[in-house]
Amino acid sequence: MNTIITQLNDAVKNALRNIADALSVQFDDTPISDFIEMPKDKNHGDFATTAPLKLAKLFKKAPRDIAALLCDRIKSDASLAKILKKIEIAGPGFINFSLLDSTVHDILQSILHQGQNYSRNSSLLGQKILLEFVSANPTGPLNAVSARAAAVGDVLASLLHRCAADVHREFYVNDFGNQVNLLGKSLKARCLQLLNHSADIPAEGYHGEYLIDMAKDLILKYGHATTDKSEDFFADYAIATNVAHQKRDLTNYRVAFDEWFSEKTIHQNNLLEQNISALKKSNHLYEKEEKLWFRSTDFGDELDRVVVRDNGIPTYFMADIAYHQNKYERGYTRLIDIWGPDHHGYIPRLSGAIQALGHPKESFTVLIVQQVNLVKDGVPVKMSKRAGKFVLMDDVISEVGTDAARFFFVMRSTDSPLDFDLELAKKQTADNPCFYVQYAHARIHSIYDKAREQCIDISNLNPSDANLALLTDPTELELIKKMGQFPSIIELCGKLLEIHHLPYYLYDLASLFHLYFNLGKEQPHLRIIGENTELTKSRLALISALKNIIQDGLALLGVSAPTSM
Protein backbone atom coordinates (compact mmCIF):
# COMPACT_ATOMS: atom_id res chain seq x y z
CA MET A 1 0.00 0.00 0.00
CA ASN A 2 2.80 2.36 0.89
CA THR A 3 4.56 1.63 -2.34
CA ILE A 4 1.34 2.21 -4.22
CA ILE A 5 0.96 5.60 -2.58
CA THR A 6 4.53 6.49 -3.46
CA GLN A 7 4.00 5.36 -7.00
CA LEU A 8 0.82 7.39 -7.37
CA ASN A 9 2.36 10.39 -5.71
CA ASP A 10 5.33 10.37 -8.04
CA ALA A 11 3.10 9.97 -11.05
CA VAL A 12 0.90 12.89 -10.04
CA LYS A 13 3.91 15.03 -9.31
CA ASN A 14 5.50 14.29 -12.66
CA ALA A 15 2.30 14.94 -14.51
CA LEU A 16 1.89 18.25 -12.73
CA ARG A 17 5.41 19.28 -13.70
CA ASN A 18 4.62 18.49 -17.32
CA ILE A 19 1.42 20.46 -17.18
CA ALA A 20 3.21 23.36 -15.56
CA ASP A 21 5.78 23.32 -18.35
CA ALA A 22 3.10 23.22 -21.01
CA LEU A 23 1.37 26.17 -19.39
CA SER A 24 4.70 27.95 -18.82
CA VAL A 25 4.18 28.43 -15.08
CA GLN A 26 6.79 28.05 -12.37
CA PHE A 27 5.86 25.03 -10.29
CA ASP A 28 7.66 24.07 -7.14
CA ASP A 29 6.27 20.91 -5.56
CA THR A 30 8.49 20.93 -2.50
CA PRO A 31 6.00 22.65 -0.18
CA ILE A 32 3.54 19.84 -0.86
CA SER A 33 5.17 16.55 -0.03
CA ASP A 34 2.16 14.38 -0.51
CA PHE A 35 -0.51 14.74 -3.16
CA ILE A 36 -2.29 11.51 -2.34
CA GLU A 37 -4.85 11.05 0.37
CA MET A 38 -7.24 8.32 1.37
CA PRO A 39 -10.86 9.39 1.03
CA LYS A 40 -13.10 8.75 3.99
CA ASP A 41 -15.93 7.68 1.74
CA LYS A 42 -15.42 4.36 -0.04
CA ASN A 43 -17.43 5.61 -2.99
CA HIS A 44 -14.62 8.02 -3.71
CA GLY A 45 -12.23 5.24 -4.53
CA ASP A 46 -9.16 3.98 -2.74
CA PHE A 47 -7.04 7.07 -3.19
CA ALA A 48 -7.60 10.63 -4.27
CA THR A 49 -5.71 13.74 -5.10
CA THR A 50 -6.82 17.32 -4.53
CA ALA A 51 -3.95 18.78 -6.52
CA PRO A 52 -6.21 20.38 -9.16
CA LEU A 53 -8.03 22.32 -6.45
CA LYS A 54 -4.86 23.38 -4.72
CA LEU A 55 -3.10 24.47 -7.91
CA ALA A 56 -5.97 26.23 -9.66
CA LYS A 57 -4.71 29.65 -8.67
CA LEU A 58 -1.10 28.99 -9.60
CA PHE A 59 -2.00 27.43 -12.92
CA LYS A 60 -4.64 30.10 -13.61
CA LYS A 61 -7.06 27.44 -14.73
CA ALA A 62 -10.31 25.96 -13.45
CA PRO A 63 -9.75 22.95 -11.16
CA ARG A 64 -11.76 20.63 -13.36
CA ASP A 65 -9.70 21.62 -16.40
CA ILE A 66 -6.49 20.85 -14.56
CA ALA A 67 -8.03 17.59 -13.40
CA ALA A 68 -8.77 16.68 -17.01
CA LEU A 69 -5.20 17.36 -18.09
CA LEU A 70 -3.85 15.43 -15.12
CA CYS A 71 -6.19 12.55 -15.73
CA ASP A 72 -5.09 12.20 -19.35
CA ARG A 73 -1.45 12.04 -18.41
CA ILE A 74 -1.95 9.56 -15.61
CA LYS A 75 -4.06 7.33 -17.81
CA SER A 76 -1.27 7.13 -20.35
CA ASP A 77 1.15 5.88 -17.69
CA ALA A 78 1.60 2.20 -18.43
CA SER A 79 2.85 1.23 -14.98
CA LEU A 80 -0.19 2.78 -13.34
CA ALA A 81 -2.52 1.05 -15.76
CA LYS A 82 -1.35 -2.20 -14.25
CA ILE A 83 -2.55 -1.31 -10.77
CA LEU A 84 -5.52 0.98 -11.30
CA LYS A 85 -9.02 -0.02 -12.24
CA LYS A 86 -10.53 3.42 -12.50
CA ILE A 87 -9.46 7.05 -12.57
CA GLU A 88 -12.22 9.59 -12.46
CA ILE A 89 -12.77 13.26 -11.90
CA ALA A 90 -15.31 14.06 -9.23
CA GLY A 91 -16.88 17.04 -7.56
CA PRO A 92 -15.17 20.39 -7.96
CA GLY A 93 -11.90 18.83 -9.13
CA PHE A 94 -10.95 15.76 -7.16
CA ILE A 95 -9.40 12.82 -8.95
CA ASN A 96 -10.31 9.46 -7.50
CA PHE A 97 -8.31 6.31 -8.04
CA SER A 98 -9.58 2.77 -7.61
CA LEU A 99 -7.34 -0.26 -7.42
CA LEU A 100 -7.67 -3.35 -9.55
CA ASP A 101 -8.60 -6.48 -7.61
CA SER A 102 -5.30 -7.98 -8.67
CA THR A 103 -3.49 -5.07 -7.00
CA VAL A 104 -5.37 -5.79 -3.81
CA HIS A 105 -4.34 -9.44 -4.05
CA ASP A 106 -0.75 -8.29 -4.44
CA ILE A 107 -1.07 -6.38 -1.20
CA LEU A 108 -2.19 -9.53 0.59
CA GLN A 109 0.63 -11.45 -0.99
CA SER A 110 3.09 -8.89 0.22
CA ILE A 111 1.70 -9.05 3.77
CA LEU A 112 1.98 -12.83 3.81
CA HIS A 113 5.39 -12.74 2.30
CA GLN A 114 6.85 -10.15 4.67
CA GLY A 115 5.37 -11.59 7.84
CA GLN A 116 6.57 -9.79 10.93
CA ASN A 117 8.54 -7.33 8.84
CA TYR A 118 5.45 -5.93 7.21
CA SER A 119 5.08 -2.91 9.46
CA ARG A 120 8.73 -1.96 9.52
CA ASN A 121 9.59 1.32 7.90
CA SER A 122 12.67 3.47 7.75
CA SER A 123 11.05 6.83 8.43
CA LEU A 124 13.18 7.48 11.50
CA LEU A 125 16.33 5.72 10.40
CA GLY A 126 19.45 7.18 11.94
CA GLN A 127 17.72 8.83 14.88
CA LYS A 128 19.20 8.03 18.26
CA ILE A 129 16.35 8.72 20.64
CA LEU A 130 16.43 8.81 24.41
CA LEU A 131 12.91 8.42 25.69
CA GLU A 132 12.58 9.28 29.35
CA PHE A 133 9.31 8.42 31.05
CA VAL A 134 7.63 7.72 34.35
CA SER A 135 10.62 9.02 36.39
CA ALA A 136 8.37 9.08 39.44
CA ASN A 137 9.95 10.02 42.73
CA PRO A 138 11.22 6.97 44.56
CA THR A 139 9.37 8.09 47.65
CA GLY A 140 6.53 5.64 47.30
CA PRO A 141 4.69 3.25 45.02
CA LEU A 142 3.65 4.21 41.49
CA ASN A 143 0.19 5.64 41.06
CA ALA A 144 -2.37 5.51 38.28
CA VAL A 145 -0.95 8.52 36.47
CA SER A 146 2.43 6.83 36.31
CA ALA A 147 0.66 3.81 34.92
CA ARG A 148 -0.59 5.88 32.00
CA ALA A 149 2.82 7.40 31.41
CA ALA A 150 4.43 3.97 31.60
CA ALA A 151 2.10 2.48 29.02
CA VAL A 152 2.37 5.48 26.72
CA GLY A 153 6.16 5.60 26.94
CA ASP A 154 6.63 1.91 26.44
CA VAL A 155 4.33 1.75 23.43
CA LEU A 156 5.81 4.88 21.91
CA ALA A 157 9.28 3.38 22.24
CA SER A 158 8.14 0.23 20.47
CA LEU A 159 6.58 2.25 17.68
CA LEU A 160 9.64 4.45 17.22
CA HIS A 161 11.74 1.34 17.08
CA ARG A 162 9.48 -0.03 14.36
CA CYS A 163 10.19 3.17 12.42
CA ALA A 164 13.88 2.25 12.52
CA ALA A 165 14.88 4.64 15.29
CA ASP A 166 17.40 3.58 17.89
CA VAL A 167 15.42 4.02 21.12
CA HIS A 168 16.62 3.98 24.70
CA ARG A 169 14.01 3.69 27.46
CA GLU A 170 15.15 5.54 30.56
CA PHE A 171 13.83 6.14 34.06
CA TYR A 172 15.36 9.07 35.95
CA VAL A 173 15.59 8.23 39.62
CA ASN A 174 15.38 11.30 41.84
CA ASP A 175 17.51 9.81 44.57
CA PHE A 176 18.96 13.11 45.72
CA GLY A 177 17.80 16.19 47.56
CA ASN A 178 15.41 17.35 50.17
CA GLN A 179 12.61 14.90 49.46
CA VAL A 180 15.02 12.06 49.93
CA ASN A 181 16.07 13.41 53.33
CA LEU A 182 12.45 13.77 54.35
CA LEU A 183 11.79 10.21 53.31
CA GLY A 184 14.69 9.00 55.44
CA LYS A 185 13.44 11.00 58.42
CA SER A 186 9.94 9.65 57.97
CA LEU A 187 11.15 6.06 57.87
CA LYS A 188 13.30 6.58 60.91
CA ALA A 189 10.33 8.02 62.79
CA ARG A 190 8.26 4.97 61.87
CA CYS A 191 10.98 2.67 63.20
CA LEU A 192 11.24 4.60 66.43
CA GLN A 193 7.48 4.52 66.87
CA LEU A 194 7.41 0.76 66.39
CA LEU A 195 10.11 0.42 69.05
CA ASN A 196 8.04 2.54 71.43
CA HIS A 197 10.18 5.62 71.22
CA SER A 198 8.47 8.91 70.78
CA ALA A 199 9.02 10.29 67.32
CA ASP A 200 7.07 12.42 64.90
CA ILE A 201 7.03 12.17 61.19
CA PRO A 202 8.02 15.57 59.83
CA ALA A 203 4.98 17.60 58.81
CA GLU A 204 6.28 17.75 55.23
CA GLY A 205 7.31 14.11 55.39
CA TYR A 206 5.74 10.92 54.11
CA HIS A 207 2.79 9.62 56.04
CA GLY A 208 1.85 6.70 53.80
CA GLU A 209 1.37 3.34 55.48
CA TYR A 210 3.84 1.58 53.23
CA LEU A 211 6.61 3.06 55.39
CA ILE A 212 5.30 1.11 58.37
CA ASP A 213 5.82 -2.15 56.48
CA MET A 214 9.27 -1.03 55.52
CA ALA A 215 10.04 -0.15 59.12
CA LYS A 216 8.89 -3.58 60.27
CA ASP A 217 11.29 -5.22 57.84
CA LEU A 218 14.15 -3.11 59.14
CA ILE A 219 13.40 -3.98 62.72
CA LEU A 220 13.22 -7.68 61.88
CA LYS A 221 16.66 -7.33 60.42
CA TYR A 222 18.37 -5.07 62.95
CA GLY A 223 16.18 -5.19 66.06
CA HIS A 224 16.79 -2.39 68.52
CA ALA A 225 20.02 -1.49 66.80
CA THR A 226 17.85 0.07 64.14
CA THR A 227 17.70 3.20 66.24
CA ASP A 228 21.46 3.67 65.94
CA LYS A 229 21.40 3.97 62.18
CA SER A 230 22.07 7.32 60.52
CA GLU A 231 19.46 9.31 58.62
CA ASP A 232 21.36 8.61 55.42
CA PHE A 233 21.00 4.92 56.09
CA PHE A 234 17.24 5.23 56.30
CA ALA A 235 17.10 7.39 53.22
CA ASP A 236 19.22 5.00 51.18
CA TYR A 237 17.27 2.03 52.39
CA ALA A 238 13.91 3.63 51.61
CA ILE A 239 15.01 4.71 48.14
CA ALA A 240 16.46 1.31 47.29
CA THR A 241 13.34 -0.46 48.50
CA ASN A 242 10.99 1.86 46.67
CA VAL A 243 12.95 1.62 43.44
CA ALA A 244 12.93 -2.16 43.72
CA HIS A 245 9.16 -2.12 44.17
CA GLN A 246 8.70 0.23 41.25
CA LYS A 247 10.78 -2.07 39.11
CA ARG A 248 8.78 -5.06 40.21
CA ASP A 249 5.45 -3.34 39.51
CA LEU A 250 6.63 -2.15 36.10
CA THR A 251 7.83 -5.62 35.23
CA ASN A 252 4.39 -7.00 36.04
CA TYR A 253 3.10 -4.34 33.74
CA ARG A 254 5.46 -5.47 30.96
CA VAL A 255 7.41 -2.24 30.98
CA ALA A 256 11.15 -2.72 30.97
CA PHE A 257 13.59 0.17 31.05
CA ASP A 258 16.99 0.00 29.43
CA GLU A 259 18.35 2.20 32.15
CA TRP A 260 17.50 3.51 35.59
CA PHE A 261 19.55 6.67 35.72
CA SER A 262 20.46 7.92 39.17
CA GLU A 263 20.30 11.65 39.83
CA LYS A 264 22.95 11.14 42.47
CA THR A 265 25.52 10.32 39.81
CA ILE A 266 24.94 13.72 38.23
CA HIS A 267 26.01 15.33 41.46
CA GLN A 268 28.83 12.94 42.22
CA ASN A 269 30.47 13.45 38.85
CA ASN A 270 30.57 17.23 39.08
CA LEU A 271 28.33 17.56 36.08
CA LEU A 272 26.60 20.56 37.61
CA GLU A 273 29.80 22.56 37.83
CA GLN A 274 30.70 21.71 34.26
CA ASN A 275 27.36 22.91 32.99
CA ILE A 276 27.39 26.01 35.13
CA SER A 277 30.70 27.06 33.63
CA ALA A 278 29.51 26.23 30.14
CA LEU A 279 26.45 28.40 30.61
CA LYS A 280 28.51 31.15 32.18
CA LYS A 281 30.88 31.07 29.27
CA SER A 282 28.09 31.51 26.78
CA ASN A 283 26.73 34.36 28.91
CA HIS A 284 23.43 32.77 29.86
CA LEU A 285 23.91 33.12 33.62
CA TYR A 286 24.07 36.16 35.87
CA GLU A 287 24.27 36.88 39.59
CA LYS A 288 21.60 38.72 41.50
CA GLU A 289 20.76 38.76 45.21
CA GLU A 290 23.63 36.37 45.89
CA LYS A 291 22.04 33.81 43.59
CA LEU A 292 22.92 32.51 40.18
CA TRP A 293 20.20 32.91 37.59
CA PHE A 294 19.63 31.39 34.17
CA ARG A 295 18.35 33.89 31.62
CA SER A 296 15.48 31.70 30.45
CA THR A 297 13.47 34.73 29.35
CA ASP A 298 15.80 34.78 26.33
CA PHE A 299 14.07 31.59 25.29
CA GLY A 300 10.48 32.58 25.91
CA ASP A 301 10.13 31.72 29.59
CA GLU A 302 8.12 34.11 31.76
CA LEU A 303 10.83 34.54 34.37
CA ASP A 304 14.52 33.95 34.72
CA ARG A 305 15.21 30.96 36.94
CA VAL A 306 17.51 30.39 39.87
CA VAL A 307 20.07 27.67 39.31
CA VAL A 308 22.16 28.14 42.45
CA ARG A 309 20.56 29.42 45.65
CA ASP A 310 22.17 31.97 47.97
CA ASN A 311 23.16 29.10 50.28
CA GLY A 312 25.23 27.67 47.45
CA ILE A 313 22.99 24.66 46.87
CA PRO A 314 22.01 24.17 43.24
CA THR A 315 18.32 23.87 42.42
CA TYR A 316 16.68 20.81 40.98
CA PHE A 317 16.50 22.67 37.70
CA MET A 318 20.28 22.90 37.51
CA ALA A 319 20.59 19.17 38.04
CA ASP A 320 18.03 18.61 35.34
CA ILE A 321 20.01 20.78 32.93
CA ALA A 322 23.11 18.71 33.64
CA TYR A 323 21.13 15.51 33.23
CA HIS A 324 19.80 16.51 29.84
CA GLN A 325 23.21 17.67 28.68
CA ASN A 326 24.47 14.27 29.75
CA LYS A 327 21.91 12.62 27.50
CA TYR A 328 23.36 14.44 24.51
CA GLU A 329 26.86 13.57 25.61
CA ARG A 330 25.88 9.92 25.62
CA GLY A 331 25.28 10.29 21.90
CA TYR A 332 21.54 10.78 21.63
CA THR A 333 20.43 13.15 18.92
CA ARG A 334 16.86 13.43 20.00
CA LEU A 335 15.40 13.62 23.48
CA ILE A 336 11.78 12.88 24.27
CA ASP A 337 10.48 13.36 27.81
CA ILE A 338 7.06 12.29 28.97
CA TRP A 339 5.74 14.43 31.81
CA GLY A 340 2.57 14.84 33.79
CA PRO A 341 0.32 17.85 33.29
CA ASP A 342 1.59 19.52 36.45
CA HIS A 343 4.97 20.07 34.85
CA HIS A 344 4.10 21.77 31.61
CA GLY A 345 5.22 25.14 32.95
CA TYR A 346 8.67 23.68 33.26
CA ILE A 347 9.13 23.17 29.51
CA PRO A 348 10.29 26.67 28.46
CA ARG A 349 13.10 26.82 30.99
CA LEU A 350 14.48 23.37 30.24
CA SER A 351 14.08 23.82 26.52
CA GLY A 352 15.83 27.17 26.90
CA ALA A 353 18.73 25.64 28.81
CA ILE A 354 19.11 22.96 26.17
CA GLN A 355 19.27 25.61 23.47
CA ALA A 356 21.68 27.66 25.54
CA LEU A 357 23.98 24.66 25.60
CA GLY A 358 23.97 24.67 21.83
CA HIS A 359 21.44 22.00 20.96
CA PRO A 360 18.74 22.52 18.35
CA LYS A 361 15.36 23.36 19.78
CA GLU A 362 13.69 20.58 17.76
CA SER A 363 15.96 17.94 19.26
CA PHE A 364 14.05 18.12 22.55
CA THR A 365 10.37 17.26 22.82
CA VAL A 366 8.19 17.03 25.87
CA LEU A 367 4.99 15.04 25.67
CA ILE A 368 2.51 16.00 28.31
CA VAL A 369 0.31 13.10 29.33
CA GLN A 370 -2.87 14.47 30.81
CA GLN A 371 -4.46 13.26 34.00
CA VAL A 372 -6.31 10.02 34.65
CA ASN A 373 -9.80 9.94 36.11
CA LEU A 374 -10.61 6.51 37.39
CA VAL A 375 -14.30 5.78 37.18
CA LYS A 376 -16.14 2.94 38.81
CA ASP A 377 -19.86 2.35 38.36
CA GLY A 378 -20.08 5.81 36.86
CA VAL A 379 -18.62 7.45 39.95
CA PRO A 380 -15.14 8.97 39.99
CA VAL A 381 -12.69 7.20 42.26
CA LYS A 382 -11.18 9.76 44.61
CA MET A 383 -7.46 10.22 44.50
CA SER A 384 -5.92 12.18 47.28
CA LYS A 385 -2.18 12.18 47.52
CA ARG A 386 -2.09 14.42 50.54
CA ALA A 387 -3.77 11.99 52.87
CA GLY A 388 -1.23 9.42 51.77
CA LYS A 389 -3.94 7.49 49.99
CA PHE A 390 -3.98 7.30 46.24
CA VAL A 391 -4.88 4.76 43.66
CA LEU A 392 -1.81 2.73 42.95
CA MET A 393 -0.72 1.46 39.59
CA ASP A 394 -0.65 -2.01 41.02
CA ASP A 395 -4.26 -1.67 42.23
CA VAL A 396 -5.42 -0.84 38.71
CA ILE A 397 -3.50 -3.74 37.22
CA SER A 398 -4.70 -6.29 39.73
CA GLU A 399 -8.24 -5.02 39.25
CA VAL A 400 -8.45 -5.11 35.44
CA GLY A 401 -5.33 -6.98 34.35
CA THR A 402 -2.28 -5.82 32.48
CA ASP A 403 -3.82 -6.23 29.04
CA ALA A 404 -6.86 -4.05 29.59
CA ALA A 405 -4.89 -1.52 31.64
CA ARG A 406 -2.35 -0.99 28.90
CA PHE A 407 -4.92 -0.91 26.14
CA PHE A 408 -7.07 1.64 27.94
CA PHE A 409 -4.16 3.87 28.85
CA VAL A 410 -2.92 4.19 25.28
CA MET A 411 -6.35 4.35 23.68
CA ARG A 412 -6.76 8.11 24.06
CA SER A 413 -4.80 11.02 22.76
CA THR A 414 -2.23 11.93 25.42
CA ASP A 415 -3.44 15.54 25.16
CA SER A 416 -6.78 14.61 26.62
CA PRO A 417 -7.61 13.66 30.17
CA LEU A 418 -8.51 10.00 30.34
CA ASP A 419 -11.65 8.60 31.90
CA PHE A 420 -10.67 5.07 32.82
CA ASP A 421 -13.74 2.95 33.40
CA LEU A 422 -12.62 0.10 35.64
CA GLU A 423 -15.86 -1.83 35.20
CA LEU A 424 -15.68 -1.62 31.43
CA ALA A 425 -12.06 -2.72 31.39
CA LYS A 426 -13.00 -5.86 33.31
CA LYS A 427 -15.88 -6.84 31.04
CA GLN A 428 -15.45 -9.88 28.85
CA THR A 429 -17.74 -8.55 26.14
CA ALA A 430 -17.54 -6.59 22.95
CA ASP A 431 -18.15 -3.37 24.90
CA ASN A 432 -14.58 -3.65 26.00
CA PRO A 433 -12.37 -2.63 23.07
CA CYS A 434 -9.39 -4.54 24.37
CA PHE A 435 -11.41 -7.71 24.63
CA TYR A 436 -12.93 -7.09 21.22
CA VAL A 437 -9.58 -6.97 19.47
CA GLN A 438 -8.21 -9.95 21.38
CA TYR A 439 -11.35 -11.87 20.59
CA ALA A 440 -10.83 -11.40 16.87
CA HIS A 441 -7.44 -13.02 17.27
CA ALA A 442 -8.85 -15.92 19.29
CA ARG A 443 -11.63 -16.37 16.79
CA ILE A 444 -9.15 -16.78 13.95
CA HIS A 445 -7.45 -19.50 15.93
CA SER A 446 -10.74 -21.23 16.48
CA ILE A 447 -11.27 -21.21 12.72
CA TYR A 448 -7.87 -22.85 12.39
CA ASP A 449 -9.04 -25.54 14.79
CA LYS A 450 -12.07 -26.11 12.66
CA ALA A 451 -9.90 -26.33 9.56
CA ARG A 452 -7.72 -28.95 11.21
CA GLU A 453 -10.82 -30.96 12.06
CA GLN A 454 -11.61 -30.95 8.38
CA CYS A 455 -8.09 -32.11 7.63
CA ILE A 456 -7.03 -28.96 5.86
CA ASP A 457 -3.34 -28.39 6.14
CA ILE A 458 -2.91 -24.93 7.65
CA SER A 459 0.74 -25.27 8.48
CA ASN A 460 1.73 -23.81 5.18
CA LEU A 461 -0.57 -20.92 4.35
CA ASN A 462 1.87 -19.13 2.16
CA PRO A 463 0.92 -17.19 -0.93
CA SER A 464 2.27 -19.76 -3.31
CA ASP A 465 -0.07 -22.34 -1.84
CA ALA A 466 -3.20 -20.24 -2.19
CA ASN A 467 -4.89 -18.74 -5.19
CA LEU A 468 -5.56 -15.28 -3.86
CA ALA A 469 -7.41 -14.28 -7.01
CA LEU A 470 -10.35 -16.28 -5.67
CA LEU A 471 -10.93 -13.58 -3.06
CA THR A 472 -13.45 -11.40 -4.83
CA ASP A 473 -16.07 -10.52 -2.23
CA PRO A 474 -16.13 -6.77 -1.52
CA THR A 475 -15.68 -7.35 2.20
CA GLU A 476 -12.63 -9.49 1.55
CA LEU A 477 -11.10 -6.82 -0.65
CA GLU A 478 -11.92 -4.17 1.91
CA LEU A 479 -10.33 -6.22 4.64
CA ILE A 480 -7.14 -6.54 2.64
CA LYS A 481 -7.05 -2.82 1.92
CA LYS A 482 -7.49 -2.12 5.60
CA MET A 483 -4.61 -4.44 6.38
CA GLY A 484 -2.61 -2.56 3.81
CA GLN A 485 -2.90 0.57 5.91
CA PHE A 486 -1.06 -0.98 8.83
CA PRO A 487 2.41 0.27 7.87
CA SER A 488 1.23 3.83 7.36
CA ILE A 489 -0.50 3.79 10.74
CA ILE A 490 2.77 2.80 12.38
CA GLU A 491 4.61 5.48 10.47
CA LEU A 492 1.99 8.07 11.40
CA CYS A 493 2.31 7.21 15.09
CA GLY A 494 6.06 7.55 14.93
CA LYS A 495 5.96 10.79 13.02
CA LEU A 496 3.39 12.53 15.21
CA LEU A 497 4.39 10.83 18.47
CA GLU A 498 0.73 9.90 18.81
CA ILE A 499 0.11 6.33 19.74
CA HIS A 500 -3.66 6.18 20.03
CA HIS A 501 -4.04 5.69 16.28
CA LEU A 502 -2.83 2.13 16.67
CA PRO A 503 -5.52 0.87 19.09
CA TYR A 504 -8.16 2.64 17.01
CA TYR A 505 -6.87 1.00 13.88
CA LEU A 506 -6.82 -2.43 15.49
CA TYR A 507 -10.35 -1.92 16.67
CA ASP A 508 -11.52 -1.02 13.16
CA LEU A 509 -9.70 -3.97 11.70
CA ALA A 510 -11.19 -6.36 14.24
CA SER A 511 -14.62 -4.91 13.56
CA LEU A 512 -14.28 -5.52 9.84
CA PHE A 513 -13.23 -9.08 10.52
CA HIS A 514 -16.17 -9.79 12.84
CA LEU A 515 -18.45 -8.43 10.13
CA TYR A 516 -16.82 -10.65 7.53
CA PHE A 517 -17.10 -13.67 9.76
CA ASN A 518 -20.79 -13.09 10.33
CA LEU A 519 -21.53 -12.76 6.63
CA GLY A 520 -20.99 -16.49 6.40
CA LYS A 521 -23.94 -17.14 8.66
CA GLU A 522 -26.52 -15.89 6.24
CA GLN A 523 -24.55 -16.53 3.09
CA PRO A 524 -22.93 -19.97 3.29
CA HIS A 525 -20.82 -19.29 0.20
CA LEU A 526 -18.99 -16.66 2.23
CA ARG A 527 -18.00 -19.00 5.02
CA ILE A 528 -14.27 -19.13 5.44
CA ILE A 529 -14.27 -22.90 5.57
CA GLY A 530 -16.54 -24.09 2.79
CA GLU A 531 -17.06 -26.76 0.20
CA ASN A 532 -14.44 -25.45 -2.18
CA THR A 533 -11.04 -26.38 -0.79
CA GLU A 534 -9.13 -23.97 -3.01
CA LEU A 535 -11.29 -21.07 -1.93
CA THR A 536 -11.04 -22.18 1.69
CA LYS A 537 -7.28 -22.11 1.46
CA SER A 538 -7.37 -18.62 0.00
CA ARG A 539 -9.58 -17.42 2.80
CA LEU A 540 -7.41 -19.08 5.39
CA ALA A 541 -4.48 -17.21 3.89
CA LEU A 542 -6.47 -14.02 4.23
CA ILE A 543 -7.23 -14.51 7.91
CA SER A 544 -3.72 -15.70 8.51
CA ALA A 545 -2.42 -12.33 7.33
CA LEU A 546 -5.02 -10.69 9.51
CA LYS A 547 -3.98 -12.73 12.50
CA ASN A 548 -0.39 -11.67 12.02
CA ILE A 549 -1.29 -8.01 11.92
CA ILE A 550 -3.50 -8.17 15.00
CA GLN A 551 -0.85 -10.13 16.83
CA ASP A 552 1.83 -7.68 15.81
CA GLY A 553 -0.32 -4.68 16.67
CA LEU A 554 -1.16 -6.07 20.09
CA ALA A 555 2.49 -6.90 20.68
CA LEU A 556 3.36 -3.26 19.99
CA LEU A 557 0.80 -2.30 22.62
CA GLY A 558 2.25 -4.84 25.02
CA VAL A 559 -1.08 -6.64 25.09
CA SER A 560 -1.33 -10.40 24.82
CA ALA A 561 -2.95 -12.13 21.84
CA PRO A 562 -4.76 -15.18 23.24
CA THR A 563 -5.39 -18.12 20.93
CA SER A 564 -8.57 -19.04 22.74
CA MET A 565 -10.89 -17.17 25.04
Next chain:
RNA sequence: GCGCCCGUAGCUCAGAUGGAUAGAGCAACGGACUUCUAAUCCGUGGGUCGCAGGUUCGAAUCCUGCCGGGCGUACCA
Protein backbone atom coordinates in the same frame (compact mmCIF):
# COMPACT_ATOMS: atom_id res chain seq x y z
C1' G B 1 -3.80 38.27 35.45
C1' C B 2 -0.54 35.12 32.47
C1' G B 3 0.74 30.18 30.24
C1' C B 4 -0.55 25.12 28.53
C1' C B 5 -4.49 21.48 27.47
C1' C B 6 -9.56 20.51 26.50
C1' G B 7 -14.77 21.87 24.48
C1' U B 8 -17.55 17.28 18.31
C1' A B 9 -24.49 12.89 19.29
C1' G B 10 -27.54 11.89 26.03
C1' C B 11 -22.29 9.55 27.73
C1' U B 12 -16.90 8.23 26.45
C1' C B 13 -14.16 9.69 22.38
C1' A B 14 -11.91 9.46 16.87
C1' G B 15 -11.45 12.91 13.06
C1' A B 16 -2.52 13.15 10.19
C1' U B 17 -0.32 17.39 6.05
C1' G B 18 -7.42 22.37 5.51
C1' G B 19 -11.24 18.63 1.10
C1' A B 20 -16.48 15.65 -1.00
C1' U B 21 -22.93 14.07 2.82
C1' A B 22 -18.65 15.19 10.35
C1' G B 23 -17.59 9.20 12.29
C1' A B 24 -17.10 4.92 16.13
C1' G B 25 -18.48 2.67 20.75
C1' C B 26 -21.89 2.90 24.90
C1' A B 27 -26.91 3.96 26.11
C1' A B 28 -32.27 3.65 23.44
C1' C B 29 -35.32 1.00 19.96
C1' G B 30 -35.96 -3.14 16.25
C1' G B 31 -33.88 -7.63 14.09
C1' A B 32 -30.35 -12.35 13.20
C1' C B 33 -28.46 -18.34 17.19
C1' U B 34 -30.10 -26.48 13.68
C1' U B 35 -22.83 -21.54 14.07
C1' C B 36 -16.15 -21.54 11.15
C1' U B 37 -17.16 -18.92 19.16
C1' A B 38 -24.65 -14.91 19.28
C1' A B 39 -18.17 -13.43 23.91
C1' U B 40 -20.66 -11.78 17.51
C1' C B 41 -23.36 -9.22 13.68
C1' C B 42 -27.18 -6.08 11.03
C1' G B 43 -30.70 -1.97 11.07
C1' U B 44 -33.07 2.81 13.13
C1' G B 45 -33.12 7.35 15.55
C1' G B 46 -29.71 10.97 17.50
C1' G B 47 -25.28 17.19 15.57
C1' U B 48 -25.73 25.15 15.20
C1' C B 49 -18.37 20.53 15.73
C1' G B 50 -18.74 26.06 22.78
C1' C B 51 -19.98 31.34 20.57
C1' A B 52 -18.75 35.34 17.06
C1' G B 53 -15.78 37.17 13.31
C1' G B 54 -11.71 36.36 9.64
C1' U B 55 -8.45 33.72 5.79
C1' U B 56 -9.86 30.16 1.54
C1' C B 57 -12.74 27.63 -4.26
C1' G B 58 -13.42 24.80 0.48
C1' A B 59 -12.75 25.21 7.90
C1' A B 60 -14.29 20.57 13.31
C1' U B 61 -9.14 21.48 11.47
C1' C B 62 -5.64 27.71 10.34
C1' C B 63 -5.90 33.19 12.59
C1' U B 64 -8.26 36.86 16.19
C1' G B 65 -11.65 37.84 20.16
C1' C B 66 -14.98 35.96 23.74
C1' C B 67 -17.45 31.93 26.94
C1' G B 68 -16.91 27.40 29.82
C1' G B 69 -13.82 23.37 32.23
C1' G B 70 -8.96 21.24 33.89
C1' C B 71 -3.87 22.01 35.17
C1' G B 72 0.05 25.12 36.17
C1' U B 73 2.13 29.83 37.49
C1' A B 74 8.68 27.59 43.53
C1' C B 75 14.91 29.40 45.19
C1' C B 76 9.84 21.35 45.60
C1' A B 77 11.46 17.34 43.24
